[in-house]
Amino acid sequence: MTEFNPHRRKPKIIVSDIDYKRLAGLAAAAQARLPEVADVLQSELERAQVVATDCVPSDVVRMGSAVEFRSDNGQQRCVTLVFPGEENISQGRISVLTPIGAALIGLSPGQSITWTTRDGRQHELTVMRVEQPEPLHAAHAS
Template sequence: MTQLKKSSRKPRIIVSDIDYKRLTNLASGAQSQFAEVAEELQAELDRAKVVPAISVPADVVQMGSTVEFRSDNAQQRRVTLVFPGEADIAQNRISILTPIGAALIGLSIGQSIMWTARDGRKHELTVVQVEQPEPVAGDLASQNS
């Protein structure tokens, strides 16, 4: 029983203030179409430590990050976490409004999390590597204001 409790406990996560604001609005707006995953995303945001974007460590998964992770079936995948309109599974660009996307946000290298796929099966993933996107001029301006 203690083993089960330990493995089901969610790791501490960090989210930038910019991502927090955008993702909270996205989750709220997606409630009617994607209620289950919108609620899961909001639950992740609610438990996150929110910090200024400039203070997020480089090894933390943020929007736009390219993440390499290992699944519980020992398979390794490399994906980029994006907003729904930018998702393209053929290019390994996964939406934050998917169960795996919501699970990845805020994790850092070495952290693991249990997540539930749309078919109801539970999986565990472990973050192996995180690469951040190049900053966009507009993002830099909003960080400095």
């Protein structure tokens, strides 16, 4: 089992300016309902390097990304990071307002991060692969 070091530095992360604005608002709005997860998301955003959307490398986890990761218990999963209301566990769509979703934002393949489950247990995950969704048509963009 992995030994956790609470003083271990978190990996550098990159977030697009558009995701940053939307996620910062989401974290603020969720503060009353889900304070622990809102705090984690806010803390991730505060340490992120924020760049223009078209400057985010293609292998960085952003909203809508499909992410394959390995957890410290040896499980490998592929999930899609989505906004609340779009999640569907059976389809592998996890909300950014979950502990694991907040941990994934901004990571790249090879990076690892420790995250805490809602029941207080700590786990580590390592990103293996990131795929971006197909570009949306202009009619869907807002």
